Amino acid sequence: MGYREDWSKIENFVNSSTQSSLKKMYLMSTDHIHKLMAEAPNDAVIQDILTFVQPAYSNFVRQYRAKTLQINAYRLKTLDFTNMTALLSSEKIRRWDVEIQMIYDDRSNQYQSLLPNGRAPFQKGAYEMRIESVMTLGEALSMDPQLGTLGGDILAFGQQLELLRQEQQGNEGQKSIHSASLEALRKELATVLFGAFGRLIGHYYRELHKVTNFYELKYFRRRSSSSNNNSEEEENYDLFEFDLAPQSRVVKLEGLLAGGETIRLQLLEGDNLQYYTVANSADTPDQVYRLQNSQNARLQLPLGHRLLVLENSENSSAKVEVEVLEDDEVPGTN
Structure with missing residues (x-):
């Protein structure tokens, strides 16, 4: 005979409690593992449960840390890129403009062909368009007999910007990949932990209160749907x-x-x-x-x-x- 899928007694509460927070799964599962490890030397059944849980836990933690490192790399590249765009919008374009005006009057056709909109394209707008403005100016100046050296410098700066932007966006894409993989591992760990819970119930079926010794119960409490008070933050997992x-x-x-x-x-x-x-x-x-x-x-x-x-x-x-x-x-x- 089949079972009803909406029967609450067989709901995987580990999955439902952690599906909105990878960090919560990390904290809850790590705490649970540590509690199992403390009791395992004294109880062969607990040792078996620990052995059952550890592979899924290790896979999840390994990917969780990989995601953390990816976030770190993304932050570093973002900081480097932001610093370079700030340098572009202030010191760099100001110096380039001054050097161009040393050769061409800012009312001349030559100047207007190089900087038709002044400094604005280098200081605002989408990052890709700012990079394009740098590369366009660099190429134009590299063909100018009097400003060729400056053009080469500008092209080199633009290439640095392009590379940083590519690396930053590449890290952003990798972050999404890690997140998808981590969610699959979270679900697998939730399944394994729910199985371990069942084994604990079987082991302590005459002393069910002992099962709670292996969990930090705050991770499974549900906030009342009628309450919008965020001061308690559903127990603060941070x-x-x-x-x-x-x-x-x-x-x-x-x-x-x-x-x-x-x-x-x-x-x-x-x-x-x-x-x-x-x-x-x-x-x-x-x-x-x-x-x-x-x-x-x-x-x-x-x-x-x-x-x-x-x-x-x-x-x-x-x-x-x-x-x-x-x-x-x-x-x-x-």
């Missing part, structure tokens, strides 16, 4: 609390940061701690910050920094709250 032992150093948020995000920190317990961000855990920090008890601080991560390092040099334990204030997606560039 909010973390970290405990630090005396004289300890910990590295946090690996895989959740790409660089460029803003984080908020508050020392909940302890006298003070030091914190900084780096690209790799072995890197020397550019700057180390100090956080006092009950102090709130905000820090924007430099591009490429994907790790938060917390250091407690005191002889007492500490607890810090960390919130990632920006999403891990990057808006497109016009």
Whole structure:
């Protein structure tokens, strides 16, 4: 006999809870894996469940990190391209215009043929049209016996712009590919995790309360559809609390940061701690910050920094709250 697909008891709640957030799946599944790992040495059944879950989890995390790196690369290329277009619209076109006017009066036909609309095409409009204006001017000047050298310089600058734009848009396309692949892996992991849930139910069928020990239940709570209050944000999945032992150093948020995000920190317990961000855990920090008890601080991560390092040099334990204030997606560039 078949089953009704709308029977809520067999709904894959892992899939429905994470289908709108890859980050939520990352956080929930990582927490679940860690809880399984803690119990596995003491229980052969839990070890089997962990072995069952790990391949799908590893595939998802690998792709999640690949997407993070792709976002990082896109941000870097976008920053480089934005800096070059800013240079074009200010210093470059101003200098080119001045050099042209040293040869041709700005009321002459020669000048008007080179810059019929003045500097405007280099300062506003679609990026592709600005690049085209640079290349057109460079080619025109390269044929001028008095301004050929300037034309060559302008063409070289335009080629740099073209290359950066191609790389930026190529990274944007790769980001979309990673997203599609990651969604497929999320669904597969959701299926596996739901299967693991069933096995936990079977293992603890006389003590069902023990199943909850393997989950952070906030990830499965549903916001009331009648409430539009976003202050609780359906439990904040970007909010973390970290405990630090005396004289300890910990590295946090690996895989959740790409660089460029803003984080908020508050020392909940302890006298003070030091914190900084780096690209790799072995890197020397550019700057180390100090956080006092009950102090709130905000820090924007430099591009490429994907790790938060917390250091407690005191002889007492500490607890810090960390919130990632920006999403891990990057808006497109016009």
